[in-house]
Amino acid sequence: MKLQKICKGVRLAGCGAAQFKTAAVSLSLLAPLDEKTTVRALLPGLLARTTKEYPTTLSMNRRLGALYGASITPSVKKQGEMQVLTLTLTTLDDRFALEGEDVCTEAIGLLCDCLLQPDVTQEGFRPENVRREKALLRQRLDSENDDKRLYALRRMTEEMCRDEPYRRNPCGCRDEIDAITEKDLLDCWMDLMLHANVLVAYVGSLPEETVAAVLKARFSAVQKQELPELRTEFLTESYGSRTVRETQDVQQGKLVIGYRAGMTYEMDNYAAIRLMTAIFGGGTFSKLFCNVREKMSLCYYCSARLVRHKGLIIVESGVETANAEQALAAIRRELDEVRAGNFTDETLAQAKRALCDSLRSVTDSSFSALSWLESLGMSETFRTPQEFAELLQSVSREEVILAANLVTEDTVFLLQSGRKEAQA
Amino acid sequence: MTERIIRNDLLGEQYYEIEHDSGLRVLVMELPRYTGAFAMFGTRFGSVDTCFKRSDEADYTTVPDGIAHFLEHKLFESEEKDAFERFNQTGASANAFTSYDRTSYLFQCADRVEENLEILLDFVTHPYFTEETVQKEQGIIGQEIRMYQDNPDWVLVLNLLRAIYHANPARLDIAGSVESIAEITPALLYACYRTFYNHSNMVLAVAGNVTKEQVLAVCDRALQKEAPVRFEQIVPEEPDTVAQPYIEAVMPVELPKFALGFKQPAQPLVRSDRETVAMEIALDIAAGKLSPLYHALLEKGLINPSFSAFYFTGRGFAVPMIVGESADPAAVREAVLARIEALQQNGISDEDFSLSRKQLYGRAVRGFNDVDDLAYQLTDACFRGSTLFGEIESFRAVTKEDVTEMLGRLQSANSSFSVVKGAKA
Numbered sequence: 001m002k003l004q005k006i007c008k009g010v011r012l013a014g015c016g017a018a019q020f021k022t023a024a025v026s027l028s029l030l031a032p033l034d035e036k037t038t039v040r041a042l043l044p045g046l047l048a049r050t051t052k053e054y055p056t057t058l059s060m061n062r063r064l065g066a067l068y069g070a071s072i073t074p075s076v077k078k079q080g081e082m083q084v085l086t087l088t089l090t091t092l093d094d095r096f097a098l099e100g101e102d103v104c105t106e107a108i109g110l111l112c113d114c115l116l117q118p119d120v121t122q123e124g125f126r127p128e129n130v131r132r133e134k135a136l137l138r139q140r141l142d143s144e145n146d147d148k149r150l151y152a153l154r155r156m157t158e159e160m161c162r163d164e165p166y167r168r169n170p171c172g173c174r175d176e177i178d179a180i181t182e183k184d185l186l187d188c189w190m191d192l193m194l195h196a197n198v199l200v201a202y203v204g205s206l207p208e209e210t211v212a213a214v215l216k217a218r219f220s221a222v223q224k225q226e227l228p229e230l231r232t233e234f235l236t237e238s239y240g241s242r243t244v245r246e247t248q249d250v251q252q253g254k255l256v257i258g259y260r261a262g263m264t265y266e267m268d269n270y271a272a273i274r275l276m277t278a279i280f281g282g283g284t285f286s287k288l289f290c291n292v293r294e295k296m297s298l299c300y301y302c303s304a305r306l307v308r309h310k311g312l313i314i315v316e317s318g319v320e321t322a323n324a325e326q327a328l329a330a331i332r333r334e335l336d337e338v339r340a341g342n343f344t345d346e347t348l349a350q351a352k353r354a355l356c357d358s359l360r361s362v363t364d365s366s367f368s369a370l371s372w373l374e375s376l377g378m379s380e381t382f383r384t385p386q387e388f389a390e391l392l393q394s395v396s397r398e399e400v401i402l403a404a405n406l407v408t409e410d411t412v413f414l415l416q417s418g419r420k421e422a423q424a
Numbered sequence: 425m426t427e428r429i430i431r432n433d434l435l436g437e438q439y440y441e442i443e444h445d446s447g448l449r450v451l452v453m454e455l456p457r458y459t460g461a462f463a464m465f466g467t468r469f470g471s472v473d474t475c476f477k478r479s480d481e482a483d484y485t486t487v488p489d490g491i492a493h494f495l496e497h498k499l500f501e502s503e504e505k506d507a508f509e510r511f512n513q514t515g516a517s518a519n520a521f522t523s524y525d526r527t528s529y530l531f532q533c534a535d536r537v538e539e540n541l542e543i544l545l546d547f548v549t550h551p552y553f554t555e556e557t558v559q560k561e562q563g564i565i566g567q568e569i570r571m572y573q574d575n576p577d578w579v580l581v582l583n584l585l586r587a588i589y590h591a592n593p594a595r596l597d598i599a600g601s602v603e604s605i606a607e608i609t610p611a612l613l614y615a616c617y618r619t620f621y622n623h624s625n626m627v628l629a630v631a632g633n634v635t636k637e638q639v640l641a642v643c644d645r646a647l648q649k650e651a652p653v654r655f656e657q658i659v660p661e662e663p664d665t666v667a668q669p670y671i672e673a674v675m676p677v678e679l680p681k682f683a684l685g686f687k688q689p690a691q692p693l694v695r696s697d698r699e700t701v702a703m704e705i706a707l708d709i710a711a712g713k714l715s716p717l718y719h720a721l722l723e724k725g726l727i728n729p730s731f732s733a734f735y736f737t738g739r740g741f742a743v744p745m746i747v748g749e750s751a752d753p754a755a756v757r758e759a760v761l762a763r764i765e766a767l768q769q770n771g772i773s774d775e776d777f778s779l780s781r782k783q784l785y786g787r788a789v790r791g792f793n794d795v796d797d798l799a800y801q802l803t804d805a806c807f808r809g810s811t812l813f814g815e816i817e818s819f820r821a822v823t824k825e826d827v828t829e830m831l832g833r834l835q836s837a838n839s840s841f842s843v844v845k846g847a848k849a
C-alpha cells in the first residue's frame with residue numbers, strides 16, 4: 001500500500017494485490033461541509049449515471065454490462081468536516097474476460113470520463129438528468145428516517161454538534177434542492193475540477209503503476225490547483241451533558257450517547273483512545289458487551305466506537321423504552337470502571353489482539369482494503385494497517401486510563417416507543 | 425477418509441472435498457496469497473425445520489418457531505468459558521447466523537488458524553443448556569426480534585413469503601416471536617441438537633492462508649466419530665397458487681417499499697445451478713439495469729437505484745422477486761408485469777441474452793474475491809449438492825431456451841405483491 005502524487009491536486013492511494021479477481025477504483029472529490037453541501041451532493045449521481053459518450057442511463061448501463069457487469073456507484077459521505085463525493089468502480093480483471101477483452105483499462109477510462117467528460121452544455125447539466133437526480137436525492141434524504149438506528153445516530157450528531165459544521169448532513173438539506181439550477185451544478189462541477197483535491201483509491205491485480213499511468217494521462221489536461229488540506233475543528237471537552245428525547249411509533253427504543261474523546265486532531269493520542277474505546281464497548285471482550293448485554297440481558301446490541309476524524313466516541317444501543325434509564329446508568333457505570341482502571345491486563349491484551357488481527361485482515365477483502373485506502377489517503381498522515389497495529393501494540397495500561405479520563409459525556413439521545421410525535 | 429480435488433481452469437482455483445473419518449464433510453481452499461483465513465461450520469438446520477421424525481423414534485417432533493436461531497445463541501455458552509471468551513484469547517472475530525434453511529458458525533482471523541479452528545469445532549460440538557441460561561437468553565432475543573419488527577425491509581420480505589405460501593414454513597419469522605421462544609426448553613434444544621448437529625448433516629469450510637493438513641489435523645483431534653442420524657422432515661402440502669395476491673403493512677417509512685414475487689412449482693426442493701442462473705438472467709432481461717423498463721421507470725421517477733430483481737431460494741422455497749421503493753408501487757407493478765408479458769409473447773433477443781449473461785457471469789466471478797465470500801459459497805454449494813464452481817460453469821452452459829422457460833414461470837396471475845407504507849401514503 002502506498003500513496004503517490006499523480007499531478008497537482010490528485011493523489012493515488014493504491015494496493016496492487018494479485019489475489020483479487022477484480023479491480024476496484026474510487027475517485028473522491030474533497031470539499032468542506034459548508035452551505036454548498038446540497039448542490040454538491042447532487043453531483044455524484046449526475047456524473048455516475050451518464051457521460052458525453054453515453055448520454056442516457058440505458059446506454060451507460062448497457063456499456064457497463066458489456067464490460068462484464070462493471071458498476072460505477074455514486075456516493076456522498078462525510079469524513080471529519082469534509083464532504084466526500086465519490087464514484088466507485090468495480091470491474092472484472094482482464095484474466096477472466098471470456099473473449100480476451102481489455103476490461104480493466106476500458107472501465108477505468110469510463111470512470112475517468114464520468115468525472116471529466118460529463119454530458120453538459122454551456123447552460124449546464126441536462127434538465128432531465130437534473131430532474132432525476134433531484135428526485136433521487138429527495139428520496140434518499142426522506143428514507144434516512146426509515147432505519148431507526150441510523151436515524152437516532154444522525155439526530156444525536158445533529159444535537160451534539162449543533163454549532164459545528166459536523167452537524168451538516170453530507171447529503172444536504174431537502175429544502176434547498178428545488179432552487180438549484182442546471183447552471184449552478186455546472187458551476188459547482190467546474191469549481192470542483194479546479195479547486196477540489198482528488199483522491200483515487202485502487203485495489204486490484206493490475207500494478208499500481210499501470211493505473212497511475214492511466215490517471216496521469218487523463219488528469220494532466222485538467223489545470224488543477226494545489227490546495228491545502230481541509231481542516232476539522234475538534235472540541236476536546238463537553239460543556240456539560242444534555243439529553244434529547246423523541247417519541248415515535250416503534251417497537252424498540254434507541255439510545256445513543258455522544259462523548260468528546262479529548263483529541264485535538266485525528267492522530268492525537270489516537271492509539272490509547274482507540275484501545276480505551278475497545279475495552280469500553282468495542283468487542284465481545286468489552287465492558288458493554290459482557291455486562292450490559294450478557295449479564296444484564298438489557299439489549300441485543302450495545303457498543304461504542306471512535307470517530308477518529310472528529311474526536312467523538314459514540315455508544316449505540318437498542319433497548320426497551322422502559323429499560324432505557326437503567327441502560328444509561330449501566331453504560332455510565334462501565335465508563336467509570338474504565339476510568340478507574342477496573343479492567344484486567346488480559347482485557348487490554350484481548351483488545352490489542354482483536355484490533356491487530358482485524359488490521360492484518362484488511363487486505364483479505366477488496367472492499368475493506370479500498371475503504372482503508374480511501375480513509376487514510378484523505379488523512380494528513382498516511383499509514384498502513386501494519387503501522388497502525390504497531391502503534392496500538394505500544395499502548396500501556398496507564399495510557400488507556402489517562403485516555404478514559406479525558407472522555408466527557410456531551411449528548412444523550414433517546415428515541416422512545418410510543419404514539420406521540422416529537423416532544424421537547 | 426476419502427478426498428477429491430475440485431478444480432476450475434478458467435478461474436485457476438481449486439479446493440479439496442474430504443469425507444473425514446468423523447463423518448463430517450470438510451472443504452478446504454488453500455489461498456496462500458491471503459493473510460488470514462475464514463472458516464464456517466454449518467448445519468442444515470434453519471427456521472423452516474419445525475417438524476421432523478428421527479428414524480430411531482416413533483413420533484414426530486414439532487418444535488417452537490425460532491428454535492434454530494435460539495439454539496445458535498445458546499451454543500456459544502458452555503459450563504466453563506463461553507465461545508466469545510475463548511476467541512478473545514486469539515483475537516479472531518467470531519460470529520454466527522441462522523437463516524431459513526441453515527445455521528452457520530464462523531470466524532475470521534489473521535493468524536493462529538489452528539487454535540481458532542479447534543475452538544470452533546469444540547464449542548459447536550459441546551452443547552450446554554440449562555433452565556436458567558435459556559430463560560436469560562429470552563430477554564436478549566426478545567430485543568433482537570423487536571429490532572427486526574422495526575425494520576421495514578425485513579417486514580416487506582416476510583410479508584411477501586406469507587402472501588405467496590399457504591403452509592410452507594418459509595412464511596415463518598426466522599427468529600420466531602416473543603411468544604414462541606417462551607416455549608423453548610433445554611429438552612427441546614437438546615432434541616434439535618442431537619438430530620441436526622450430527623456430523624452427517626453438517627459441513628466445515630475453510631478458505632485462506634491455510635493447508636489441508638492443518639485443517640485435517642485439527643479435525644482429527646477435535647472430532648469424535650459419529651454414527652449418522654437419519655431423519656425425515658415434514659413438508660406441509662402447499663397448493664400451486666398464491667395464498668393472497670396483495671399484502672400491506674403500515675410502518676413509519678417515508679417512501680413506500682414494494683416486493684413482487686412469483687409462485688414457483690414446489691419441486692425440486694433444492695434448485696439446480698442451471699435453473700438459478702437461467703432465472704437470474706430472465707429477471708435481469710426483464711427488469712435489470714440493462715432493461716428499457718428500468719430506464720423508463722427511473723426517468724419517470726417511479727423507482728430509484730434500490731430497484732432490483734433476484735431469485736430468492738433455499739431448501740424448500742424459491743421465489744423470483746422484484747423489490748424497490750416507489751411513491752406509486754401499483755404503477756411499478758403494472759409496468760413490470762406488462763414488460764414480462766411482452767417478453768413472453770415476443771421472445772428474448774440474442775443480444776439481450778448474451779449481454780445479461782456476460783454481466784451476471786462477471787458479477788459471479790467477483791464473488792471469488794474475498795475469503796469470507798468463498799467460505800460461505802463453499803458451504804452453500806455443498807448444502808445444495810453442487811460445487812463452488814457449479815454456478816460459474818452454468819453461465820457457460822445455459823441457453824436462451826432455458827431462460828425462455830424461466831420467463832414463462834413469471835405468471836402475473838400467480839404472483840403476490842407486498843407493500844410497506846407510511847400512515848400518510
